[in-house]
């Protein structure tokens with residue numbers, strides 16, 4: 414059984430997609446062990462509670478520095494025997510001490526076709542604002558392994574989405590979520606659990 418921890422910061426629609434996939438039997442061999450947020454008020458925590466999934470807030474603000482936070486998080490997840498850490502709208506940059514502890518076992522969903530519109534400062538709506546400003550006709554989402562860089566780890570899955578006339582950052586974000594993120598993130602977890610992706 415692959416026990417996964419989902420790290421969140423916001424609304425949790427990607428978490429919901431994972432939960433829905435699991436409950437539909439599409440994630441055999443996967444157990445959503447816990448949902449952890451850096452924000453106590455994140456609606457993603459409510460989604461976890463509604464589905465009986467252990468959830469809690471662990472905030473960097475409660476630690477002396479990011480290394481202490483990263484070490485605590487690594488120990489906490491290791492004690493729960495977590496095999497895969499899924500960053501689903503998680504806005505904290507995890508420090509090297511955490512990434513090394515879970516080398517090759519952390520994945521992230523990014524709302525663009527990496528290497529476009531990624532790296533420092535590219536998150537949430539800012540990604541779609543940049544895509545619209547550049548005038549791209551196609552954008553999409555990427556699931557990738559997390560290394561010590563920002564959005565630089567090996568790519569696992571990508572899915573393209575058309576940019577439509579009159580799109581705003583909000584309408585584009587919604588389409589990318591519906592047509593790409595919510596599909597490829599559960600798919601990547603399924604592939605990893607089935608051993609079709611190195612971990």
Ligand code: GRF
Nearest residue numbers: 423424425426427502522524
């Ligand atoms: C999404 O746009 C996702 O691509 C990005 O964070 C945003 C929040 O997603 N990583 P969610 O609704 O909290 O899953």
